[in-house]
Amino acid sequence: MPSVVLGGLLALTLAGCGLFGSSKPKPTPLTPIVERVGVRQDWQTSIGKAGNFTFLPASGGPVVLAAALDGTVVRLDNGKEVWRTSAGQKLSAGTASDGRLVVVGTYSAAASSTFVSLKLVKTDTGQIVKGHDYALPNNADVNKLLALK
DSSP: OHHHHHHHHHHHHHHHHHHTOOOOOOOOOOOOOOOOSOOOOOOOOOOOOOTTSOOOOEEETTEEEEEOTTSEEEEEETTEEEEEEEOSSOOSEEEEEOSSEEEEEEEEEOSSEEEEEEEEEETTTOOEEEEEEEEEEOOHHHHHHHHTO
16 A cells, blocks of 8 residues: 555656646857957968878968978968978978977888988078988887877
């Protein structure tokens, strides 16, 4: 008998939820989006192809430093080309800059080592001031980086 009473109370409780209408909260209406800052494209250019790599430009103020797969490195000021130089090799990475120098590079993976070549280019003249080649053993860390490509 107690189980019948408990069952009946449970049924009344559940039925009571729907007897007095829905108590679901109503969503707040969305307010329209108002444009606060106008955005417009000032200029556009192409430096070259990227192949299977991603080349992100380095920028600061009106200066943009960019690179392409064929080794091209360019400085643009307000969209106007200031200089264009060649790193002398195909690139797979670039650009990073501290404002004075820009670094670009490439790598080639072999069976036991990965060869990395970096070039430093002066941002004011486009002159290559330093280049260095590294041979990294293909350890667990290097293999993880190679797997990211």
